[in-house]
Amino acid sequence: MKSQFFKDVYEVVKLIPKGRVTSYGSIAKYLGTTKSARVVGWAMNNSHVLKGIPAHRVVNRIGLLTGKNHFSSPNKMEELLNNEGIKVKDDRIKNFKKLFWEPINELDL
DNA sequence: ACACTGACCACTG
DNA sequence: CCAGTGGCCAGTG
Numbered sequence: 808m809k810s811q812f813f814k815d816v817y818e819v820v821k822l823i824p825k826g827r828v829t830s831y832g833s834i835a836k837y838l839g840t841t842k843s844a845r846v847v848g849w850a851m852n853n854s855h856v857l858k859g860i861p862a863h864r865v866v867n868r869i870g871l872l873t874g875k876n877h878f879s880s881p882n883k884m885e886e887l888l889n890n891e892g893i894k895v896k897d898d899r900i901k902n903f904k905k906l907f908w909e910p911i912n913e914l915d916l
Numbered sequence: 917a918c919a920c921t922g923a924c925c926a927c928t929g
Numbered sequence: 930c931c932a933g934t935g936g937c938c939a940g941t942g
Contacts, residue, residue, distance in 0.1 A: 810939065832925050835937085842937040844924035849939060851923055867924065874923030 812838065816850040817857065819910050823864045826891045827908035828900055830868045837910035852877060863887040870903030 815838050823829055831847040847865075851874055854860035863884040867873045875884040875898065885895045894901040 812938065830925090831923075835924080840937070841925055842935090844937080845922065846924090846938045848923040853940090862923080865923080872923090877923055 812843065812846050813850045813853065816847050817854065817860055819914075820851075820854070820860055820862065820865055822910070822914070823861060823908055826893060826906070828864045828866055828870070828888075828893065828903065828906050829908045829910065830866060830870075832868050833909050833911065834865070837914070848874070861887075864891075864908075866900060866903075870900035870907075872898045872900070 816834055819829075819834050819837060831851075832841050832844040834847050835841050835844040851860075851862045851865060854862050855877070862874065863878070865874070872884050872888075872895065875881050878884045885898075888895050888900065893906060900906060
């Protein structure tokens with residue numbers, strides 16, 4: 808497929824440092840527009856067929872694990888995050904603000 | 917080719 | 930503060 812968006816999304820997601828998280832919207836914003844956030848979600852949906860895509864580090868804007876339902880197991884995402892030292896309480900990332908990794912700031916176009 | 921859906925976000929009332 | 934609506938892109942029936 809010639810979806811540059813997907814490709815870019817994967818690139819950014821793969822660049823997320825261990826122990827950090829980001830949001831669909833931020834990735835979308837980094838790629839040009841916040842309104843394409845839905846496509847980022849789509850990319851994640853397809854990411855499960857690929858490897859090296861830490862989709863568990865990508866959550867929605869408030870740090871809610873909205874996509875955990877799409878993992879192998881609903882608690883897999885939480886476990887992976889815990890494995891990286893990220894605390895998750897009630898499907899929400901604790902200290903999200905601090906762990907937040909914004910591509911625009913970190914990669915700085 | 918058309919319509920609907922989806923792991924979202926921001927704006928408006 | 931909560932609810933509703935629009936916008937974007939790709940995939941599926």
